Amino acid sequence: xxxxxxxxxxxxxxxxxxxxxxxxxxxxxxxxxxxxxxxxxxxxxxxxxxxxxxxxxxxxxxxxxxxxxxxxxxxxxxxxxxx
Amino acid sequence: xxxxxxxxxxxxxxxxxxxxxxxxxxxxxxxxxxxxxxxxxxxxxxxxxxxxxxxxxxxxxxxxxxxxxxxxxxxxxxxxxxxxxxxxxxxxxxxxxxxxxxxxxxxxxxxxxxxxxxxxxxxxxxxxxxxxxxxxxxxxxxxxxxxxxxxxxxxxxxxxxxxxxxxxxxxxxxxxxxxxxxxxxxxxxxxxxx
Numbered sequence: 001x002x003x004x005x006x007x008x009x010x011x012x013x014x015x016x017x018x019x020x021x022x023x024x025x026x027x028x029x030x031x032x033x034x035x036x037x038x039x040x041x042x043x044x045x046x047x048x049x050x051x052x053x054x055x056x057x058x059x060x061x062x063x064x065x066x067x068x069x070x071x072x073x074x075x076x077x078x079x080x081x082x083x
Numbered sequence: 084x085x086x087x088x089x090x091x092x093x094x095x096x097x098x099x100x101x102x103x104x105x106x107x108x109x110x111x112x113x114x115x116x117x118x119x120x121x122x123x124x125x126x127x128x129x130x131x132x133x134x135x136x137x138x139x140x141x142x143x144x145x146x147x148x149x150x151x152x153x154x155x156x157x158x159x160x161x162x163x164x165x166x167x168x169x170x171x172x173x174x175x176x177x178x179x180x181x182x183x184x185x186x187x188x189x190x191x192x193x194x195x196x197x198x199x200x201x202x203x204x205x206x207x208x209x210x211x212x213x214x215x216x217x218x219x220x221x222x223x224x225x226x227x228x229x230x231x232x233x234x235x236x237x238x239x240x241x242x243x244x245x246x247x248x249x250x251x252x253x254x255x256x257x258x259x260x261x262x263x264x265x266x267x268x269x270x271x272x273x274x275x276x277x
Contacts, residue, residue, distance in 0.1 A: 012086070019090035028097055035109070042112075060130060064140040068149060070126075070156035076119065078160050 046075040111223070118159050118219040122212065126152045129208050137201050143192035144205050147185065152212050155219075162216060164224035 053074055061067050073079055084092075129148060132138065138145050155162070174180070189209070196202045221227060 012089075015086045016090045016093065019087050020094060024094050024098075028101070031101055035104075038109070042116075063134055064130070066141060066146075068146070068153055070123075070153040072119070072156060076116075078157075082157060083160075 046077070049076040050074045106225070111225075114219075114223050115160055118162075118215060118223065119156050121215050122152055122156050122159070125208060125211050125215065126156070132204060132208070137198075137204065138196070142196075143188065144196060144202075147189050147192055148205060148209055148212070151185065151209075155212060155216050159219060159223075162219045162223060163226070164220060165226040167220065 053076070057067070057069070071079060071082070126149065129145070129152070133140050133145050140146075193202050193205065196205070
């Protein structure tokens with residue numbers, strides 16, 4: 001008796017899952033994987049920017065003492081106060 | 084609601100969420116990053132140009148150009164048609180004139196350069212930066228995309244409907260008047276009534 005409600009929900013979920021088209025599920029899975037990879041790549045890109053920007057800035061300041069910055073964050077993103 | 088309808092709704096919801104995330108988050112971030120990267124590349128080239136001794140780092144032409152590029156990079160996220168229109172409307176409402184002394188200062192700074200080749204090169208850097216900003220203004224505006232899409236769909240629809248109407252008219256003219264000789268019909272009618 002305690003499983004009565006749960007089993008009907010599980011049955012419904014299984015029945016709905018069986019109706020979902022495999023091609024659409026595969027497409028969604030491909031989209032999800034691609035999005036994950038892209039987000040990971042973007043994060044790595046930001047980390048690389050953070051690592052290299054300081055070096056460029058120091059080198060440029062040796063030649064241009066009054067060097068002005070773009071005022072982005074070290075990761076190359078918009079500062080919160082500029083949003 | 085049947086199981087099939089529920090499954091369809093789930094699929095549609097997943098696709099709608101995915102597209103919303105792409106249009107509202109991923110694509111704008113991608114376009115902004117691309118714009119900034121290109122502007123940084125031009126700014127780096129300008130730095131190298133000055134480092135090669137073509138123009139002094141403290142010359143107004145260099146500082147003005149670099150400052151402008153920095154401004155584009157910093158406020159690139161605000162470079163959209165919608166923001167531009169809103170700014171223009173606000174200025175209009177409050178009766179403020181959109182004035183900038185940048186252009187006059189830039190012209191003066193260019194004139195103070197003795198070497199025409201340097202002047203031309205700096206104008207080239209300026210042109211490239213402005214072109215990037217213009218492209219950003221056009222491509223980075225969801226409002227403009229929507230308006231363009233509506234305009235395109237409407238134009239295509241109008242073109243298709245007017246084309247169809249013309250084709251139908253031409254076809255009906257051929258079908259109803261082409262093979263039938265009006266004179267023969269009139270003669271036959273006269274014969275019947277005679």
